[in-house]
Amino acid sequence: MATTHTRTAARWMAAPSILLLFMWMIVPLGMTVYFSFLHYNLLSPGEESWAGLMNYEFFVTDPAFKDAVFNTLYLVLGVLLITTVGGTLLALLLDQPFWGQGVARLMVIAPFFVMPTVSALVWKNMLMHPVNGLFAWIARTLGFQPVDWLGAYPLTSITIIVAWQWLPFATLILLTALQSLDQEQKEAAEMDGAGAFSIFRHITLPHLSRALTVVVLIETIFLLNVFAEILVTTNGGPGTASTNLGFLIYMQGLLQFDAGGASAGGVIAVILANVVAFFLIRAIGKNLEA
Amino acid sequence: MARATTTRRKALMTALGWGVAFVIFFPILWTFLTSFKTEAEAVTTPPKFLFFDWTLANYHEVNSRSNYMRFAMNSVIIAFGSTLLGLLVAIPAAWAMAFSPTKRTKDLLMWMLSTKMMPAVGVLIPIYILFRDFRLLDTHFGMVLVMTLINLPIIVWMLYTYFKEIPAPILEAARMDGATLRQEIVDVLAPMAVPGIASTVLLNVILAWNEAFWTLNLTTTKAAPLTAFIASYSSPEGLFWAKLSAASTMAIAPIVLLGWFSQKQLVRGLTFGAVK
Structure with a gap:
């Protein structure tokens, strides 16, 4: 009696969340797919016409698309490389006992809480500026020619900025995982004469593998969506040098008002993200059962 | 002897740890320091680190000239509004899934998570058009709604992992x-659920406060939060570094503090309970 009652209640209680998320997923996504087959200009509403696969054809054959895919990969892989390697090293360092550890830890994780527009502008103006930036001053002091970071290496500069924001995330997760490492196992290995490196290689690293997987996958989801950092630093330029897939879609849709073309790009982005999501869901699902 | 080496090792680690922490924290520290300089001192070379005429003028200027308070209020409304609305919808759902799970509960949770993985640009055009047609562009309600929807999976998940315990x-x-x-x-569950709910609130306020895709694309002036306000400093070649720094410091300080208090919950919420 009571259980049936509870179960019915439970169904009603879960319904609003499910319904909301279902609508949020299905309605706009359905519209994106539909628009992607239309000639649809935001400035001339009511003049939509069937386009077939033309939007896809134009979007994919646009030279900017190839650049955008390359830039997206460069950005995602670059940030992943910096944050996983750097994050592991930082986590190992912060796991050692030292004076003022707690405060140092707070300083390391702080960048994660800085809003993207602030970090992008601070790096652009106060650090990377070719004349008045701090890096330029350091370069001159050491006798080098200052580098025009965002002008000469726009994509690498953005990668550095985004990596700075995500390094704390990787560090924090890996540090949490590190602290659950069985100390006895380590001590036993030490007793058997294992060196620091071989302990890391054979005990610590395998223990971190799950956390590393989670870091890589979650960061990938967010990194595919990098937008604000590009908008306020380079606006995707010079040319398409720092345009990622998301930014290309934004320009196509909201700056050139080509809703059809942008939607075709959107569908492509969703497909790409789904490939990643598939692996993420599997990894997290596995952990749930454990 | 053994103690001496550990002390020396500890001293070395302290130097190394603080050195690295300082480098990573430096951009934030630099912003903070610059916010107390005059515009002339902010761009001077060699840069002045501590020995300049400390002034609060930038803070006054930002507050009086640029409607800073209005943007800050919008951030508060969007961050807290969406968190409250999200809780309202998510608490019953998480409760139901934690305490009367069915065969499909796990799939349901996974599906919720998968909605989070839809890239925002994939639905930018329809959302923009829907917002335009329903006159939701640049409104508080519209922003609260979007922010609730994008964070709802995380809220449900986080509450679920807490309720399960x-x-x-x-x-x-x-x-x-x-x-x-x-x-x-009300009497049994609520008191035990409060810590979990509090952590969820904390994480969501942080995420919503810093969200910078929808806020930049769907607001202009009336409902624009601090992310958009700071972005407006990018246009005139960033001439006002001291004022930018003051505005940035005010925009990030409350959230950095909140974040420091919620390290543990952050790990849990952002990894969907996979790493604790």
Whole structure:
């Protein structure tokens, strides 16, 4: 009696969340797919016409698309490389006992809480500026020619900025995982004469593998969506040098008002993200059962 | 002898740890320091680190000239509004999934998570058009709605992992004693759920405060939060570094503080309970 009652209640209680998320997923996504087959200009509403696969054809054959895919990969892989390697090293360092550890830890994780527009502008103006930036001053002091970071290496500069924001995330997760490492196992290995490196290689690293997987996958989801950092630093330029897939879609849709073309790009982005999501869901699902 | 080496090792680690921490924290520290300089001192070379005429003028200027308070209020409304609305919808759902799970509960959770993985640009055009047609562009309600929807999976998930830890026997005991569903929730469950709910609120406020895709694309002036306000400093070649720094410091300080308090919950919430 009571259980049936509870179960019915439970169904009603879960319904609003499910319904909301279902609508949020299905309605706009359905519209994106539909628009992607239309000639649809935001400035001339009511003049939509069937386009077939033309939007896809134009979007994919646009030279900017190839650049955008390359830039997206460069950005995602670059940030992943910096944050996983750097994050592991930082986590190992912060796991050692030292004076003022707690405060140092707070300083390391702080960048994660800085809003993207602030970090992008601070790096652009106060650090990377070719004349008045701090890096330029350091370069001159050491006798080098200052580098025009965002002008000469726009994509690498953005990668550095985004990596700075995500390094704390990787560090924090890996540090949490590190602290659950069985100390006895380590001590036993030490007793058997294992060196620091071989302990890391054979005990610590395998223990971190799950956390590393989670870091890589979650960061990938967010990194595919990098937008604000590009908008306020380079606006995707010079040319398409720092345009990622998301930014290309934004320009196509909201700056050139080509809703059809942008939607075709959107569908492509969703497909790409789904490939990643598939692996993420599997990894997290596995952990749930454990 | 052994103690001496550990002390030396500890000293070395301290130097290394603080050195690295300082480098990583430096951009934030630099912003903070620059916010107290005059515009001339902010761009001077060699840069002045501590020995300049400390002034609060930038803070006054930002506050009086640029409607800073209005943007800050919008951030507060969007961050807290979406978190509250999200809780309202998510608490019953998480409760139901944690305490009367069915065969499909796990799939349901996974599906919720998968909605989070839809890239925002994939639905930018339809959302923009829907917002335009329903006159939701640049409104508080529209922003609260979007922010609730994008964070709802995380809210449900986080609450679910916390609720799961509440021992079911306590609920059964209450039920045996004749507690109604309402009593069960209000008197038994709520007190135990408060810490989990508090952590969820914290994480969501942080995420919503810093969200910079939808806020930049769907607001212009009336409902624009601090992310958009700071972005407006990018246009005139960033001429006003000291004012930018003051505005940035005000925009990030409350959230950095909140974040520092919620390290643990952050790990849990952002990894969907996979790393604790």
